[in-house]
Structures are given as structure tokens and as C-alpha cells.
Amino acid sequence: MIIIMKFLKHQTGFIGAVLILLCVFVYPLTAEAYIDPGTGSVIIQAVIASIAVVGIYFRVIWRRAAGLFMYFSSKKKKAQEAKKEAIETNPIKSDEHTEQL
């Protein structure tokens, strides 16, 4: 929260605003490392990860929707092809049908 307050104080633009908004989803935890992870890098990775995970959800939803669409369109296409094939393989029957009409 201190960071957010500081950010609000020194907010300079859109990038800062995005950072502040998304930092809300990030919580403190103690970490140890032999290299410096970089404070900015730690904060930004949490922000990007939050966006990336939303992206993944959208991608999954999109793929499912696209899959569903493909399923129905292929079903419809198959039905049309089957009908066409039936007419081609059994022309007598279709002729009879025409005659009946």
C-alpha cells in the first residue's frame, strides 16, 4: 500500500497508472536470492503475469468458441456432403423422387 501511495504521489503517466492498478493483485512474501532480482523487475513480473494469465483464459475461451463453431459448421458440411453423396450414388432413387414430384 505504501508503494501505491508513493506511486499516486509521483504518478507521471499511463504506465504508472497501469502499474498501480495491477499492483493491487500482488502480495508481499519473503524471498532469498544470490542475484539481485531487482525491485522493479519483481513488481513488473507480477503485473505482466496477471495480464498474461487473463490472456490465457481469453485464448482458451476463444479456442473453445472456435472449436464449437468448427464442430457445428463441419457437422452441417458433413450433412450436406452426405446428402450430395446419396444423390450421386443412388441416382435412380433420386430420379424416382423427381418423377414422384
Next chain:
Amino acid sequence: MNIQNSFKELSSSFRDPSGHLFTKDGILYRSVASSYREHYDYAKESGFYKSLIDSKSLVSHNEVDVQADSETYKVIRPEIIPFISYPYEWCFGELKDAALLTLKIQKQALEANMTLKDASAFNVQFLDGKPIFIDTLSFEKYEEGSTWIGYRQFCQHFLAPLSLMSYKDLHLGQLSRIFIDGIPLELASSILPFKTMFKFSIASHIHLHAKAQKKFSTKTKATPRKISKRNLLALIDSLESAIKKLHLKKQDTEWQDYYNNTNYSSDAFVKKESIISKFLDIAKPKIVWDLGANSGAFSRIASDMGIKTMSFDIDPVAVESNYIESKRLGEKNILPLILDLTNPSSGIGWAGDERMSLEGRGKADMVLALALVHHLAISNNLPFRKIAEYFSRLCDNLVIEFVPKSDSQVERLLATRKDIFTHYDEESFEKEFEKYFAIEVKESVVGSERKLYLMSKKDS
């Protein structure tokens, strides 16, 4: 026994306190520190090391009974890499494959409840034509909610140079030579074209990342953060997708048309191949360095004979095409690398020897210097004596081609400058090289005026 005197610690192995590389009686070992015991045992007992080694993602190792200091938990003997190469010597494709390997390993690590605690490009080497991770101690147990410590390093070591090479200029990969811990993101951000602001991956991992680094650079108190494993995996996915999307621009260089504009007829080319093959049969080298290899046509004569061949060239496009070919053919013995022989890799890093010089990684059993001497002697004004002296430091056997002034390639080099090279002739060439080498065989290449020599180094 004085342990300190019998052990020689490697100059590159000092950053991570988890263990150190050292040699004893010429054999390379890695010590595992007692402080790393918990992580080492977990990686071993969970089968994580085994799965990485089986998939050839990590060098194999054996635990050995070698005495080390009191801080050491275990000593392991890692698999040997025939030639240590550095990220600034890799072409775009090699750096990209090394980046993808690092991310693949981090994903596997997270699945095994471990994490990479760094993401240095120096932790990757090339073995049998493929990138392989060499730092067995780079893993630690994953703590739920912890961030990826190596994220900054990954962006600086991999994403920044690859983006610069892809969006700006292929030669910018050489910035990794100056910035040993990766290209500063602020610098990368300032060089990258404006259009990259609209590419989510580059905008977030480089531009926004650089802004955040600057914003928090004055913060003295560490700000630990929590991030779920699901989000962490999404971050790795995002980096993976960013790396995969990066490709080279179609670039033209002075060398691309070399084989179409050479002095060789196809007969002469075949003849040259057969002479080199004969020289290799005579000298029987185990390690060959082809200096000025272009896209590796002659390196492949050696590598196809099962000889470990380092195929160096100054042109990153030629090295790239060499690497693509080696991947396509699944070659195991050839390693294409970028090298400017007039300014070869020197020792860099702490005390100037953290990363070894080219010479420090030698000697080669044989150096191939084909269609090279005129570039060194004329384009770079190097006297034959200096060329011979340097080559004598790099190898025991030398296959060298003399290209006379009457050759169209030399004429081209002299076309725009005054010919001050009065001693550039076959006689002077042989005289100077014979100060360091004995001429074993000399052959004329039928269909050209060039000469090929097999020389062996004289005892100094």
C-alpha cells in the same frame, strides 16, 4: 594434505555460493555446498535431475569421492563440454534456442516444485549440436507464491539481445560482450524502434520493465512480492511466446554471394575438398577450428569424419545459415560461432578472466585457414609474420590457403586502395610461416592459382 594447493577453482565460478567448479589433476569437478544440501537432495530424490538429464536438457554428472573443504556436502563430476562458447559468439538462432531451453527447464522445474534461481545465458552450452544447461546447482525448491528471481536476468541475457537483433540490427548481439550481465533494459528500450511499443511482449517485458526498473531503482528496502504458480507459468508462457515470435530480417551482407562469386570452378571446389580431406587423414586431429568458415562447407569435411569442429566466421548471417544447416542435418560435430579474427574474444569479466579468451580455450589440434590470409594481410594490414605467430599459438597443425595477388578476390580488395603490399607473394608467405611451422605438404588447387599447405608447428 594442503587442499588449497591441489585444487584449482575456475575463475568463472564465484557468483553462486551453492557450489564451485574446480579442477584436480586436470579433471573438472563441481563441489556442492552444505548450504545447498536440501535443494540438491530434493532435485536428486524427486527424479528431477534424472528427467532433465534423460531429455538431454542438463549435463549429466556422477557423485565422486573427492576430498574438498569442510563446507562441501558432495563433489560431482559433470559431463565435459568439448568447447566452451559464449553468448556473444552465438548467432541469433543459437541464442534463441538457448533462451527456449532455459524457459523449458524453468517450466519443468515448476512442475517438479523447483525453480531456476538464475537465468544466465552463460549457463547454457552447446553439446552434440544442441543447447544444454550446464549449471546443476541452478535450481532451488519452489516456495508457493515466490516470484521468479531470474526474470530480470532472462530479459537482459536473452530477450533484449534477441529483440535488438530482430528489430534493429543483427550485429547488436555483440552488446552482450560489453554488458556481461546482460544488456540493460533501459538501453535496449531506447534502441528498439517505436513500433515495438505496440507489440505486447516487447512493450511489457522490455519497455515497461525498463520503466519499472528506473522507477524503483532508488528504493532501498526490498519489496518482496507474491505470485501464484499459475501466474508464474503464464509469465513463462508469455516469455516463450515473445521469444518464438522473434525472427531475423532478410539481410544482405558482403559474404552472402561468396560462393557464387568465388575464384573456384566446381572442379576446383571438389579438388580443394579432396586436398583438405587428405590433410585431415594425414594429421588425424580430434578438434578442428575452421577460422573464416563462411557457412561451413569445408568445416563439414572434418565434422563428417567425426572430428569436433568449431566453425567460426565474422559474418552473423553466414553463421546463422551454418547453424540452420547443422540443425537440418542433425549434425553433432559442428558448432558454428561468430568470431572476428582481427579482434578475437578476449578474457572478460572479473580480473579479465571470468570468461576465457579464444586462445585460453585452445589449443586446437588443427586450424583451417582457407581463403582467409588475404583478408588478414591486405584488409587488416597484418604482416605474414604476425599471422603465423598467432596461428602457432592456436594450433599444432595448420591447413592454410595462399591466395595470390592475381586472384580476383585479392584484386577486389586492392581495387580501392594503394598496393603497399610489396611482400605479398608466395615466397615471403612460406618464409615467414616456416619460422613457426614446418611445411609438410603443399598442393596446387587445379583450376585456380591458389595453394594449399599442411603445416605442423615447430618445437619452440
